[in-house]
Amino acid sequence: MRKILIVGAGQSGLQLALGLQAQGYDVTLMSNRTADEIRSGRVMSTQCMFHTALQHERDLQINFWESQAPKIQGLGVSVAGPESQRVVDWVGKLDGYAQSVDQRLKMAGWMETFAQRGGQLVIHGAAVSDLDYFARTYDLVLVSAGKGELVSMFGRDASRSPYSEPQRALAVAYVHGLGPRPEHPDYDAVRCNLVPGVGELFIMPTLTLSGRADILFWEGVPGGPLDVFQGVKDPAEHLSLTLELMEKFTPWEYARATKVELTDANGTLAGRYAPTVRNPVGRLPGGGLVLGVADVVVANDPITGQGSNSASKCAAAYLESIVEHGDRPFDEEWMRTAFDRYWETAQHVTKWTNAMLGVPPEHVLNLIGAAGQLQPVADRFANGFNDPSDFENFFFDPEKTSAYLASVGGTAA
Numbered sequence: 001m002r003k004i005l006i007v008g009a010g011q012s013g014l015q016l017a018l019g020l021q022a023q024g025y026d027v028t029l030m031s032n033r034t035a036d037e038i039r040s041g042r043v044m045s046t047q048c049m050f051h052t053a054l055q056h057e058r059d060l061q062i063n064f065w066e067s068q069a070p071k072i073q074g075l076g077v078s079v080a081g082p083e084s085q086r087v088v089d090w091v092g093k094l095d096g097y098a099q100s101v102d103q104r105l106k107m108a109g110w111m112e113t114f115a116q117r118g119g120q121l122v123i124h125g126a127a128v129s130d131l132d133y134f135a136r137t138y139d140l141v142l143v144s145a146g147k148g149e150l151v152s153m154f155g156r157d158a159s160r161s162p163y164s165e166p167q168r169a170l171a172v173a174y175v176h177g178l179g180p181r182p183e184h185p186d187y188d189a190v191r192c193n194l195v196p197g198v199g200e201l202f203i204m205p206t207l208t209l210s211g212r213a214d215i216l217f218w219e220g221v222p223g224g225p226l227d228v229f230q231g232v233k234d235p236a237e238h239l240s241l242t243l244e245l246m247e248k249f250t251p252w253e254y255a256r257a258t259k260v261e262l263t264d265a266n267g268t269l270a271g272r273y274a275p276t277v278r279n280p281v282g283r284l285p286g287g288g289l290v291l292g293v294a295d296v297v298v299a300n301d302p303i304t305g306q307g308s309n310s311a312s313k314c315a316a317a318y319l320e321s322i323v324e325h326g327d328r329p330f331d332e333e334w335m336r337t338a339f340d341r342y343w344e345t346a347q348h349v350t351k352w353t354n355a356m357l358g359v360p361p362e363h364v365l366n367l368i369g370a371a372g373q374l375q376p377v378a379d380r381f382a383n384g385f386n387d388p389s390d391f392e393n394f395f396f397d398p399e400k401t402s403a404y405l406a407s408v409g410g411t412a413a
């Protein structure tokens with residue numbers, strides 16, 4: 001039986017651990033926190049996952065919260081005008097629903113399942129020196145430790161990382177008591193509110209520890225009016241800042257938020273990081289090799305809500321690569337091939353996400369505007385969140401955008 005060590009118990013590490021365990025591998029999972037510490041800790045993400053990523057969980061039969069979590073059937077975009085009015089407003093219908101399950105609930109539950117099924121769970125914050133030792137005793141060591149310190153083992157790939165600084169300041173608040181969306185209250189949707197030059201407000205339903213809730217998530221251009229959460233320790237102050245900014249920049253969303261309360265004292269999060277693609281193979285001081293997983297190797301800004309989706313897709317791709325490789329050694333060539341397989345999907349996520357962080361060119365503004373008049377455009381844009389490779393066909397190149405709009409009866413202007 002092949003022995004595999006997975007360091008980091010997030011979306012990718014746990015999904016891969018449970019998948020390998022089900023195939024009979026001898027899996028050890030190392031986590032720097034216990035399930036209880038995760039459950040009673042701070043929120044980590046907004047973790048909205050779309051159909052393809054959710055299907056990977058269903059395939060492993062680990063979709064334990066699917067029946068309880070809100071089914072997100074649409075994705076809407078609004079653009080704020082200079083008087084904070086909505087100049088663009090539409091909702092696209094998703095072909096398959098999306099869901100957000102608070103990672104505190106999901107990771108704690110998955111970790112307990114892994115241990116109950118006989119997996120070896122080691123509670124320890126791994127250091128490079130630990131990995132040096134373990135690389136000699138395991139057939140394969142995978143590092144799925146998110147954006148933590150272990151990423152320093154994996155060199156930054158400058159050719160795939162156009163930004164060296166954070167492009168947004170992030171501020172999340174989990175709330176109860178948000179009113180329904182004014183436009184389509186009969187089904188749940190993610191709302192993306194774009195405030196040009198200032199940032200974005202995302203609102204989405206989630207399943208948290210206390211049941212159904214909504215997440216208010218500001219992404220602010222660094223140094224701009226939304227970049228005010230750094231150093232705010234008091235969750236109540238974090239929420240009032242969130243609401244003040246909503247009243248000022250997105251009053252249509254504020255109107256339904258006047259009665260909200262935080263879900264719990266750990267229901268806020270603030271931070272920032274530079275989007276970075278890394279070399280997938282880490283070389284340890286003793287010469288051993290480790291393979292980076294998900295955020296360790298491809299960390300995109302959450303503006304497009306892709307990180308958990310990508311983590312699920314990475315775990316699914318690596319699972320296939322490991323199983324197909326049978327008893328052969330997990331050498332550097334295999335590691336690079338496994339990553340290249342994941343990069344087939346991840347490259348589209350990175351390209352689109354980095355584009356969304358910049359100032360949108362005119363043809364993209366036209367496309368977003370046209371979606372307000374042409375439902376097929378709204379639907380296609382929304383479903384791009386599930387499969388970002390489709391943006392190659394109508395988003396990046398002005399000529400392709402014009403041709404697409406013409407094909408659905410719209411104009412490029």
Ligand SMILES: Cc1cc2nc3c(=O)[nH]c(=O)nc-3n(C[C@H](O)[C@H](O)[C@H](O)COP(=O)(O)OP(=O)(O)OC[C@H]3O[C@@H](n4cnc5c(N)ncnc54)[C@H](O)[C@@H]3O)c2cc1C
Pocket residue numbers: 007008009010011012013030031032033044045046047048049124125126127144145146147148149150170171172269293294295296302304305306307308309310311
């Ligand atoms: C504000 C915000 C909003 C987001 N919204 C979305 C969204 O809506 N949709 C979406 O798809 N993605 C979203 N993301 C991104 C998504 O949460 C991440 O990309 C995803 O969780 C990455 O999964 P992972 O398995 O790579 O790492 P993680 O989920 O970060 O897990 C890494 C784990 O490793 C542990 N660890 C770290 N160091 C060590 C160590 N030395 N030893 C042992 N364990 C260690 C950590 O504690 C953690 O449990 C968001 C992110 C943020 C910050």
